[in-house]
Amino acid sequence: xxxxxxxxxxxxxxxxxxxxGVTKAAYRLGMAIQTVSAQVRELERELGxxxxxxxxRGLALTAAGQAALHLxxxxxxxxxxxxxxxxxxxxxxxxxxxxxxxxxxxxxxxxWLLKPALGHEHLHxxxxxxxxxxxxxxxxLHRLDxxxxxxxAPSNANLKLYSHALGQSAIxxxxxxxxxxxxxxxxxxxxxRTPVLLPTVHVSVRAxxxxxxxxxxxKPKIVGEFEDSAMLATFGAAGLxxxxxxxxxxxxxxxxxxxxxxxxxEGVEExxxxxxxxxxxxxxxxxxxxxxxxxxx
Numbered sequence: 303x304x305x306x307x308x309x310x311x312x313x314x315x316x317x318x319x320x321x322x323g324v325t326k327a328a329y330r331l332g333m334a335i336q337t338v339s340a341q342v343r344e345l346e347r348e349l350g351x352x353x354x355x356x357x358x359r360g361l362a363l364t365a366a367g368q369a370a371l372h373l374x375x376x377x378x379x380x381x382x383x384x385x386x387x388x389x390x391x392x393x394x395x396x397x398x399x400x401x402x403x404x405x406x407x408x409x410x411x412x413x414w415l416l417k418p419a420l421g422h423e424h425l426h427x428x429x430x431x432x433x434x435x436x437x438x439x440x441x442x443l444h445r446l447d448x449x450x451x452x453x454x455a456p457s458n459a460n461l462k463l464y465s466h467a468l469g470q471s472a473i474x475x476x477x478x479x480x481x482x483x484x485x486x487x488x489x490x491x492x493x494x495r496t497p498v499l500l501p502t503v504h505v506s507v508r509a510x511x512x513x514x515x516x517x518x519x520x521k522p523k524i525v526g527e528f529e530d531s532a533m534l535a536t537f538g539a540a541g542l543x544x545x546x547x548x549x550x551x552x553x554x555x556x557x558x559x560x561x562x563x564x565x566x567x568e569g570v571e572e573x574x575x576x577x578x579x580x581x582x583x584x585x586x587x588x589x590x591x592x593x594x595x596x597x598x599x
Contacts, residue, residue, distance in 0.1 A: 309377075311345035314338055315353060316374040319367065320442045323360050330443065375462075379579070382444045396426040399587045402437035403429055404451035406505045407574065408531035410551040415450050415468055415574055418594040419587040438463065441577065447585045449577040452506045466592040468574045473507065475564040476535075476555050477544030482562045485544045489565040490518050497525040497543035504529050510570045511546060517569075535559060548572045 318327040318338065328335040346353050353367035363371060386398060399419060403412055412429070419425065430437070430446065437449045441463065449455075454465035477485050477496075485496045493515075500522070501508050515522055525543050528534035538545045539559040546567050547555060555561040576592045578584075 307345060307348040311341050311348065312370070312374055313378065314341040315345050315367075315370065316378055317443065318342055318354070318361070319363060319371045319374075321439070326439075330439070379444055396424045397422055397587060398426045398428065399585065400428045400430070400445070400447045402440060402446045402449040403431045404434045404437055404449060404453075405431060405529055406434065406452040406501075406507075407450050408548055408551060408572070410532060410535070410554050411471070411548055411572075411574070412450065414550050415576075416591065418590045422587060425587070438577065441579060444579065447578070448588045448591070451575050451577055452572060454575050455577045463577055463579060465575045465577050468576050468591070468594075470571045470573045471548035471550040473511075473546045473567040473570040473572060474549050474552065475544055475546050475567060476538065476552070476561045477564055478539060478541045479560070479562060480541055481544055482564065485564045490520060490567075493520050493522045493544070495523060498522040499526045499528065499534050499538055499543040499545035500524055501531065501534060501546075502527045502529045505531075507546075507570065507572045511567070514567060514570050535561070546570070 314327070314331070317331055318324055321327040321330055324335055324339050324342070328338045331338060342354065349366070349370070351366040352364050353370055354361045355364050355367075356362075401416065403409070407415070409431075413420065416427070420427075430440075432440075434449075434451055434453070437446065437451075438455060440446045441449050450468075454467075455463040475485065475489070475493075481496060485492050500511065503509070526534075526537060528537070531547065534545055535547060535551075535555060536559075537543070539555075539561055544564055552563065556563065576588070578588055578592070
């Protein structure tokens with residue numbers, strides 16, 4: 303059977319379509335914009351149809367482009383399974399799971415979220431930490447098998463991602479022994495005079511905390527804000543202030559870092575999501591994780 307196009311050209315088109323433009327695709331591929339654009343034009347010449355069309359300042363898929371993207375998804379998604387299948391066929395039974403951990407997810411909660419897969423005898427786990435949008439881009443390019451996040455993926459017709467709720471945890475307040483009595487006295491009003499550490503506005507639970515402060519009529523005495531929850535807990539344990547954290551990590555905070563529970567953050571909870579792609583061949587451990595209904599406890 304004669305092949306009338308180059309898979310290399312098709313791959314560049316696939317990345318352009320997934321990234322939503324030539325500039326972003328060139329950045330992902332580490333290539334010049336002109337080179338990527340020329341490769342896509344060559345594919346269009348080989349196929350005899352336009353695959354992309356101008357749309358405002360960007361590009362959109364034509365009907366032919368949509369059809370090409372649908373098949374390219376299947377080709378390259380299956381192609382990325384090739385190394386794993388070859389390893390298995392050669393007798394290496396390790397099962398590689400590459401997970402992106404969004405910077406909004408408490409790092410101490412990661413093992414709880416991945417628990418359904420951790421018992422696999424031949425697991426080879428690779429974790430990448432990064433910003434939410436960057437990890438979704440890597441997921442769309444199938445550099446990751448799954449992303450763990452504190453929010454669902456935004457709707458995007460080009461990315462075709464699905465979000466699955468893994469569970470949630472109530473939020474409570476914790477602090478070092480030196481601040482415990484002060485914070486416990488007339489809690490939560492005590493937070494107006496006790497030094498407080500908070501996650502930054504970049505973390506989704508921060509919006510809930512700000513609403514909780516408003517409902518309680520509290521203007522907290524904020525002395526620090528952190529994107530990384532483990533760093534927040536470390537500074538709290540060092541005596542800088544009291545802070546909110548998911549109850550699922552309470553045992554670690556109290557036993558490993560010597561922190562004490564102050565009180566519940568009524569009505570505030572942290573939610574967790576597993577985000578994956580629509581693949582023809584689903585990763586068995588991803589299926590295992592999203593098929594589990596996790597509960598704190």
